[in-house]
Amino acid sequence: MTYRSALIVDDDPVFGALAEDLLLDAGVTSVATASNGVEALAHVDGGAAAADIMLCDLNMPAHDGVSLIRSLAERRYPGRIIIVSGEADSVIEAVAKLAKIQGLNILGATRKPLRAEDLAHLLERAADVPARKAEPAAAVPSLLDAAIERGGLHPFFQAKVSMTTGVVMGAEALARIATPHVPYANPVPYVELAERNNRIDALTFAMARAVSRYVADLGAVGVYLPCSINISPASLERVDFPDLMAEAIATSGLSCDQFTLEVTETRLVEYGARALDVMTRLRIKGFGLSVDDFGTGYSNIDRLQMYPFTELKIDQSFTRKALEETFARACVETSVRLAKELGLKVVAEGVETREMWDFLAGLGVDEAQGFLMSKPLPPAEFKALALSGRTFLDKASA
Numbered sequence: 001m002t003y004r005s006a007l008i009v010d011d012d013p014v015f016g017a018l019a020e021d022l023l024l025d026a027g028v029t030s031v032a033t034a035s036n037g038v039e040a041l042a043h044v045d046g047g048a049a050a051a052d053i054m055l056c057d058l059n060m061p062a063h064d065g066v067s068l069i070r071s072l073a074e075r076r077y078p079g080r081i082i083i084v085s086g087e088a089d090s091v092i093e094a095v096a097k098l099a100k101i102q103g104l105n106i107l108g109a110t111r112k113p114l115r116a117e118d119l120a121h122l123l124e125r126a127a128d129v130p131a132r133k134a135e136p137a138a139a140v141p142s143l144l145d146a147a148i149e150r151g152g153l154h155p156f157f158q159a160k161v162s163m164t165t166g167v168v169m170g171a172e173a174l175a176r177i178a179t180p181h182v183p184y185a186n187p188v189p190y191v192e193l194a195e196r197n198n199r200i201d202a203l204t205f206a207m208a209r210a211v212s213r214y215v216a217d218l219g220a221v222g223v224y225l226p227c228s229i230n231i232s233p234a235s236l237e238r239v240d241f242p243d244l245m246a247e248a249i250a251t252s253g254l255s256c257d258q259f260t261l262e263v264t265e266t267r268l269v270e271y272g273a274r275a276l277d278v279m280t281r282l283r284i285k286g287f288g289l290s291v292d293d294f295g296t297g298y299s300n301i302d303r304l305q306m307y308p309f310t311e312l313k314i315d316q317s318f319t320r321k322a323l324e325e326t327f328a329r330a331c332v333e334t335s336v337r338l339a340k341e342l343g344l345k346v347v348a349e350g351v352e353t354r355e356m357w358d359f360l361a362g363l364g365v366d367e368a369q370g371f372l373m374s375k376p377l378p379p380a381e382f383k384a385l386a387l388s389g390r391t392f393l394d395k396a397s398a
């Protein structure tokens, strides 16, 4: 993104001159300077010349960076902000968080000395304002019934790609629900409705039957692919769940060891002895067990060790945070290392950018899933991808 005007707020004239050169080199056409927060606010209140982007130091004698950010938030400053400071990373990150919480459009933070590549990278970023997602349409009970009983359930498949070879190693099946308005509606409201109405196991078994049909169809053309199916944590309370799940898979003549069941991490803390019983029997039948959305809940790897998991899926939000904050980065690094030491396969989900791919590949993550490689696809399109032998190593930086 190109910015027209910039304001550098720093009490050090040498830094000001260097930053001005870097901004002009980056294509900014007009650069103003202020030596403290008071001068910066005078500039902002001046209106006509308000800057598109502000580079803000933290430690200044009059009206320091934190006070300036508070004043900018009060004025609902619409420009983008980059924090550049000599303070410790933890302090810089705390201020960046504070700015974000107060609704400012913060692009990121970096330590002095400011380097051209860091500045270019930050200028490329979209402002980190919380995206307001459109709420999916509410679930309709009769359509849930149609999904479970009358063929209104459509599995899509998203590729899981090896981070070392770029080859498609498997797929995750994601439910789509037929409605009169959209043929493939988002599953989340339907999964939640099914959980509330005690229909979730019926939905899971219908999904398992449909998915295993497509997986068998791939097998018939010589493509053996492991496939993941999402299950609800509520099912782990049901002692006959392993038998019924195995029966659903057997309808297509497949064996359970071609399937991994994904359970979201957020409710792991609620699991008791019964869940451990059910999980253990699922493993004995041959299913893999994956912790989904790792990093969104409260568990740590130590806690996961209690359960017989085979795979850990790192949530997209955890990776995103790691790219911005030192503490989150350390958490992701430690999680990956420990998971691998425990013999778990590590998969990253929601990989959307080359930056994410490079970071995760550098940590030794085994597989990645995300829009960078492929969206969830209808079965015929996924089959074509699996048969094409296409690899995705071109997604990594050389």
Ligand code: C2E
Pocket (backbone or CB within 6 Å): 158, 173, 174, 175, 176, 186, 187, 188, 191, 204, 207, 230, 231, 232, 262, 264, 292, 293, 316, 349, 350, 351, 352, 369, 370, 371, 372, 375, 376
């Ligand atoms: P999940 O299991 O964590 O699945 C990943 C979600 O992230 C999917 O959303 C997928 O479409 C989306 N996704 C994949 N790559 C990217 C990416 O690069 N960027 C972004 N922003 N998103 C990406 P989807 O299909 O809407 O599913 C949402 C959730 O619904 C799933 O999250 C899963 O928890 C649940 N779900 C889906 N199918 C079923 C099912 O058959 N049974 C149960 N119990 N839950 C299901």
Ligand code: MG
Pocket (backbone or CB within 6 Å): 172, 230, 262, 292
């Ligand atoms: Mg999943």
Ligand code: MG
Pocket (backbone or CB within 6 Å): 292, 293, 313, 315, 349
């Ligand atoms: Mg997930």
